[in-house]
Amino acid sequence: MTSAAKRAWARPDGRAQLFQADSRDLGQIPSASVGIILTSPPYWVSNRGRPAAEHYARQLAVGFGREWRRVLVPDGDLWLVLGDRHNGREWVGFDSLIAGWLRRTGWRLQSKGIWAETGSRERWDNRINYLLRFARAGRRVRPTAATLCWMLPLPRTHPASIWDATPEPVLRALILQSRRRGPVLDPFCGAGTVGRVALGLGREWIGVERDPRMAELTARRLGMTRALD
Numbered sequence: 001m002t003s004a005a006k007r008a009w010a011r012p013d014g015r016a017q018l019f020q021a022d023s024r025d026l027g028q029i030p031s032a033s034v035g036i037i038l039t040s041p042p043y044w045v046s047n048r049g050r051p052a053a054e055h056y057a058r059q060l061a062v063g064f065g066r067e068w069r070r071v072l073v074p075d076g077d078l079w080l081v082l083g084d085r086h087n088g089r090e091w092v093g094f095d096s097l098i099a100g101w102l103r104r105t106g107w108r109l110q111s112k113g114i115w116a117e118t119g120s121r122e123r124w125d126n127r128i129n130y131l132l133r134f135a136r137a138g139r140r141v142r143p144t145a146a147t148l149c150w151m152l153p154l155p156r157t158h159p160a161s162i163w164d165a166t167p168e169p170v171l172r173a174l175i176l177q178s179r180r181r182g183p184v185l186d187p188f189c190g191a192g193t194v195g196r197v198a199l200g201l202g203r204e205w206i207g208v209e210r211d212p213r214m215a216e217l218t219a220r221r222l223g224m225t226r227a228l229d
């Protein structure tokens with residue numbers, strides 16, 4: 001384990017690893033070793049206007065995206081689950097801001113889908129979550145017949161989690177659309193929902209989570225024990 005990770009866990013069968021770390025530095029993961037990155041970063045909730053939203057999008061694409069590029073294999077898939085937000089004055093268009101910043105840093109948007117939350121108390125337009133698939137510039141993903149569109153209730157959050165999760169059928173479909181080999185990485189893994197789904201599909205999984213309580217919860221949920229550090 002490198003100095004970037006404070007603690008690490010692994011499954012006894014070796015199929016999953018978890019690091020408590022800030023995922024701007026993925027030093028514990030070798031270059032070009034990950035098949036899919038599938039993640040839901042913390043949604044942008046500030047009402048401080050467009051410059052703050054631009055800053056957040058740039059931060060995600062540049063501050064985190066640099067390491068995504070390094071660890072993903074050249075033909076790997078990057079999936080982001082992102083909600084857009086109204087900032088009190090206008091609709092921010094957050095998904096386009098992110099796609100724009102990722103474009104500037106060498107990624108191309110290849111697929112766009114939607115999961116709309118039913119039964120949510122959010123204002124109606126905040127219930128839409130975009131499913132954005134990026135590939136490195138120069139690689140084109142052939143479209144499939146699948147329509148990436150779901151209306152599903154917000155899954156019941158694990159009682160010890162403070163975050164909303166993405167519905168498992170959505171995550172399953174995204175993984176099945178993606179590169180078939182290589183571990184699935186979630187650099188904002190929260191309570192580990194992506195890990196549960198990836199392992200259920202027979203994939204290996206790597207999670208990174210900054211919050212020690214969430215990392216411990218994920219380790220428990222996925223049957224992981226502390227790795228030597």
Ligand SMILES: C[S@@+](CC[C@H](N)C(=O)[O-])C[C@H]1O[C@@H](n2cnc3c(N)ncnc32)[C@H](O)[C@@H]1O
Nearest residue numbers: 022023042163165188189190191193209210211
């Ligand atoms: C939207 S939640 C993810 C929810 C997750 N999909 C689930 O199933 O629970 C985002 C997570 O990213 C974590 N996070 C925020 N900044 C981070 C960073 N710099 N490095 C690693 N994790 C971070 C938060 O602590 C939070 O658990």
